[in-house]
Amino acid sequence: MLARIVVLIKQVPTTESVRLNEETGTMIRTGMDSAINPLDLHAVEQAVRIKDNAPDTTHITVLSMGPSQARSAIREALAMGCDEGILLSGREFAGADTWATAYTLVQGLRGLFPFDLVLCGERATDGETGQVGPMVAALCGLPLITYVNRLTWDEGTITACRAIEGGTEIVSCPLPVLACVLRELNEPRLPTLAGKVRAHELDITVLDGEGIGADKSLLGLAGSPTRVVKVIYPSFQRNTQLFLANDEGMEAALDHLETSLRRAP
Amino acid sequence: MTVARGVWVLGEQRNGRIHPVSYELLAWGRALADDLHVYLECVMVGTGITAAAKSLIAHGADRVRCLEHSELLTFRVDPYARIVESLVREHQPEILLAAATTMGRTLMPVLAAHLHTGLTADCTGLSIDPNERLLLQTRPAIGGNVLATIKTPEHRPQMATVHPKARRPLAADPSRVGEIVVETIDESLLGSRVLRLGFEEDLTMASSLQDAELIVAGGRGLRTAKRFSDLFEIAAHLGGVVGASRCAVDLGWASHAHQVGLSGKSVSPTTYIALGISGSPNHLAGMSSAERVIAINSDADAPIFQVADVGLVADLADLLPRWLDRLRARKRRDGQGGLGG
Structure with a gap:
């Protein structure tokens, strides 16, 4: 029987030179260097390892929401060994918060039913919320396993280790299931040249809001429960005593440091 | 409604x-x-x-x-x-x-x-x-x-x-x-398809970082892995544990368990010593509830000084070895004092 895996990925900026739309407080995602979210590579790697064990009976779909240049992030995943790429892209998706993003991905997932396993990274390095994976599971009605640092697939059941406070929890769940994985799960492979060539030749399906049968009022900024009110470069609060040390003053600086350490706060 | x-x-x-x-x-x-x-x-x-x-x-x-x-x-x-x-x-x-x-x-x-x-x-x-x-x-x-x-x-x-x-x-x-x-x-x-099979307790670094009363944390301003590793000796002398900025972790100088900040752990020690940490909001979010912050950085404009109670503007390549010398000398003295009764 065919095992179907979907990996959710996100394209993130690789540079720190991110610009903001000052009216909406959302990120401007065009015209900057970007790549697949590093944590998503571990989800892709896990999927490809499952496929390594049963190459003829495993099918991996990569699903992402983003601007059209997010195709290149999907190609990175295809080059590692995934079979198919789908990009949800359209102006109506712009400005989505985590709820609207999860809703959009779930609409995309509906077109892929039935599947056995959905994998995603723990969080994206730009937004750093870690919310979209669990929200997708909730809106899809899928069982959810978060903080996965070990995962095995055996006869229709997933067994996973969860790295949580104070130790490791071991859980199991019959398929289908959604798992959010940690970087400790594995070491992502580098794509081979053949993989890159194959990825380049594969067509990536692009779907807009209509293509996934979405309720337009639930997409993008319009469908987002949250609004960014303002963005500031922070300033702070303490009454700092600043001590400038030059070559001659280094021992004096150390005296000052040690005196400060001895004094109770 | x-x-x-x-x-x-x-x-x-x-x-x-x-x-x-x-x-x-x-x-x-x-x-x-x-x-x-x-x-x-x-x-x-x-x-x-x-x-x-x-x-x-x-x-x-x-x-x-x-x-x-x-x-x-x-x-x-x-x-x-x-x-x-x-x-x-x-x-x-x-x-x-x-x-x-x-x-x-x-x-x-x-x-x-x-x-x-x-x-x-x-x-x-x-x-x-x-x-x-x-x-x-x-x-x-x-x-x-x-x-x-x-x-x-x-x-x-x-x-x-x-x-x-x-x-x-x-x-x-x-x-x-x-x-x-x-x-x-x-x-x-009460039902769930996810079944809990067991739990293996593991009291790692992560929890000791959050419970520590004194944290010696380092960032990119230390410039070398060797200098970062000196922090472990300093922390041992002072009875604290080592923290790291995201930069230091990304550079491979410390494991993720040491990372302080939004993408790591929030800490609330009595004393937080920041060495060569510029103080991105990510980092400050994880440590600004410390009771006392002592920051050492070569850049007087580093944001870390805005949350510090005591700030030293100093070159760490010079200050760190001198500080270690002092700590080692004191330990030797204290050790001898102890032997002599």
Whole structure:
């Protein structure tokens, strides 16, 4: 029987030179260097390892929401060994918060039913919320396993280790299931040249809001429960005593440091 | 339509004992409830909590809702989410807060998805906009370089998580009066397809970093891995543990377990010594509740100095070896003193 895996990925900026739309407080995602979210590579790697064990009976779909240049992030995943790429892209998706993003991905997932396993990274390095994976599971009605640092697939059941406070929890769940994985799960492979060539030749399906049968009022900024009110470069609060040390003053600086350490706060 | 009222915090218990993060959440919630002139309620899911609920009232709760069942002893997302969701739908709080623990970070997005409302992760500041009566949720954004303030104008409840240790609990006041409500559990909500097979305890670095009274933390300004490794010796001399900025972890100088900041751990030690850390909002979000901050950096304009009580502008390549010499010399002296009686 065919095992179907979907990996959710996100394209993130690789540079720190991110610009903001000052009216909406959302990120401007065009015209900057970007790549697949590093944590998503571990989800892709896990999927490809499952496929390594049963190459003829495993099918991996990569699903992402983003601007059209997010195709290149999907190609990175295809080059590692995934079979198919789908990009949800359209102006109506712009400005989505985590709820609207999860809703959009779930609409995309509906077109892929039935599947056995959905994998995603723990969080994206730009937004750093870690919310979209669990929200997708909730809106899809899928069982959810978060903080996965070990995962095995055996006869229709997933067994996973969860790295949580104070130790490791071991859980199991019959398929289908959604798992959010940690970087400790594995070491992502580098794509081979053949993989890159194959990825380049594969067509990536692009779907807009209509293509996934979405309720337009639930997409993008319009469908987002949250609004960014303002963005500031922070300033702070303490009454700092600043001590400038030059070559001659280094021992004096150390005296000052040690005196400060001895004094109770 | 009923108007959503009240501030709720989702407390945590471990093996039937109230986890201290619950008291931190009450400190966050108390300030908001006072501004809004509403009740602060603490929702506790688990077992053995009714008996301990008085301490939640002493720490600021006006009402504690206890959801007890033997099958709720450990966190499982499906039953916890269903039970809290049904309680939220029944009572309609305007604000729901939880800790950014693995439980809160798993449960809150699931709840927000089902309740169709907004959720802001890892807030470092929460306040009330008096004009609109809305929760203003502030968090580091875009790689932690700026602070974004976010609101949820129309959907309820307004949901947010806060890092553990980002705020100190209020002092317990045993004379505070509050109500303890034991909720009945609908057993049809307890099922889950995810089965817990076991738990392997592992008390690692991560917890000792959060419990440490003194942290010696290093960043990119140390410039070499060797210099970063000197921090372990300094920490040993001072009786502390080593923390690291995200840069230092990304450079491979320390493991992720040492990382302080939004993308690592929040810490609240008595003393935090920052060496060669410039102080991105990401980092500051994880350590600015330290009682005392001592910062050493070669750049006098580094933002870390804005949260420091004592700042030294110095070249660490020069200062660090001299400091180590002093610490080693003192240890030798103390050692000899000890032998001599």
